[in-house]
Amino acid sequence: MLSLWLRRLSTDRIARSRECSAPLIVTGKRGNAEVLTAVDDAAERLGLSPGLALAQARAMHPGIDAVAEDAEAEAALLESIADWCLRYTPLVAWDTPDGLLLDISGCAHLYGGERELAADLSGRLEDAGFAYSLAIAGTIGAAWASAHYGEPASYACGEERALLAPLPLSALRLPPTTVASLARVGLKHIGDIADLPRAPLTARFGSEVLHQLDRALGREHEPLTPRLPVAPYVAEQRLAEPIAREEDVLTIIGRLACRLQFALERRGDGARRIELILFRTDGVVRRIAAGTSRPLRDPDEIRALFVERLAALADALDPGFGFDMARLSVLIAEACPPEQIGLGGGEDAAELCRLVDCLSARLGARRVRRLTAQDSHIPEVAEAALPAQTINGDAGWHAFRRYREQIELSPRPLRLLTRPEPIEAVAEVPDGPPLRFRWRRALHEVVAAEGPERIEGAWWSEHGGPARDYFRVEDKSGLRFWLFRAGLYRDLAQGAAAPTWFLHGTFA
């Protein structure tokens, strides 16, 4: 486990964005007072510390540079650092508000060992201008404790006890009240409580103390919650020379996809969602994901998918000084059966899937849709257009046809408006079809009407709406519409609102 603590995240963020020479402090409102939330090294030497009132700090040192805090920008910065840390391990977890936890087990040898990995990480952080402290230990608790309270860059794998003993109790991530009450009885260091009888300690200070101690000492397992789901298949390539051209990126994708193919084939899986992560030399990370409509293994098809994705990027790839590492991970894998079950049968289905994938990659999965019949009698809910990549089979239409034959459903319009549009209509008799109506400012004289077809609202729900009487009407020029009157005149007596007319669709 590697714990990384960015001691001066707030002030470093500001110092990176502008030139400042004076001692820097960050202020924010706590309760009703404007107080210091972070200080930089120079300000700390002047005796300022977080929690001090701004007025007091200004009185002590008029020359200080005070900047308002910006929690969002800080979170964004930490997020980008977390993204960047993906180059060391896919398992990166938050340690809010200003730290990260990296599970580097099994990854360190890629850099030649833990020390070398830490040296690489520290070198890059220093170049970027961050104050940090990091520690590697066998458990999360021990790594965290030595990063925050121990000697900088101490390595203790298997000797957590010796490492932790001299550290203060707050290194165990205990609430300040617990630490204070332990201090009152003279327990100040972790070593003080490590060998005490457990039962009285729990009885007096709660179970949390021993819980955290056990976790730090490795007696109890502490799970790490990675901020990103861990991909089942990953292939990555470090590049000696940064690449910048799109063709080169695609070549790398092809090569990585070849490697993924072996891994996928071995377990009989195919990729449903693939993510490309490009690490720029200056620390910026680009993540580009693409979905597929069927499990995919063929490197050429994966490459073709990213050709479209890269072409569709609103802002160009912007390689800056080049990418020095690329990683292709399969985010969602699915068993890939020997025969394809898709939109149709055989070779045709494969070709159609390719087309759907290509269009989805370029335009976005939500723009390429298929219709599904839903289990509802309300026209606008009876059908849903869902991304074509997610739908297989007949999508409920067989059931719909059976239902239509059973109840002899009256004709449905060819096109349905997204939401019914209100119209002004004049009807001959209150419950009859309209004589004429005005829709989008055009007046239509009705020459023929068929109906009503009553469709009840969802009366079991609060937002069900009134019953509707649908009419199929044709106007003088032969245009055909699907209108409805929401509400019934007979309900007027019970205090319901007056019925209103809507246009819901058009027939051919």
Place this chain on the structure above:
Amino acid sequence: MIAQLRQRLLALQRAPEIKHGPGTQPLRIPAIDAVLGGGFIRGALHEIAAAGEAHLPAAAGFALGVARRSAPSPRLFWITEDMGLVESGAPHGAGLDAFGLAPERLVMVSAAHRRDLLWAMEEALRCRTNDAVIGEMRIGGIDSVAVRRLSLAAAESGALALLLRAAPPSDASTAATRWIVGAAPSAVAHGPAAPRFAAQLVRNRRGPVGSWILEWSNRDEQLILTTHAQPVAATAFDRSHRQVA
């Protein structure tokens, strides 16, 4: 060298080949098939424009009627612009089903720009599994290069390419045919009868033009020619025929 270049230029400039024989798809209406030289040409672009924006559903109905005949159960791509979906509504599966088109064999694509629409249409036309590709355009022009690209893409796969336009276009076209379609009053008896279309063939690369009143026949799942085209007298004041339900 120059001769070679000339030859290449000639090859590039040549209009896309219009295939004869098996490449046509008859409407099974002798009068129209004769004019079209056997029927709608597969692997070529056909423009179908609505007589006015209000007639777009009718033009879409006509296009679907033509597409219906492209295969026993055609696989259909319907590509629209985002604005088109808002203005005219999204294709409704139950309505398509009544038109003899299986909604499960329809893929809808919506494009944010005209450029994306044309690109998606071209990609869809290249795919050999599609029987018909309908591209629906709002008002606005389309340059001849785009039309040519679509024609070439259609020729590659032999799919029926239908370009649906919301208003009669004014630009010259290199499409195989251009139709202007509007709704026509149906044979009103008890409520609205089968939909009728006033279809006008205004451009035909293979011969004469003409205009017909067609009706969608649900029984045969195809367009048929109506025997009595327009009502002779306007149905002005006598409303006794109207059925009030």
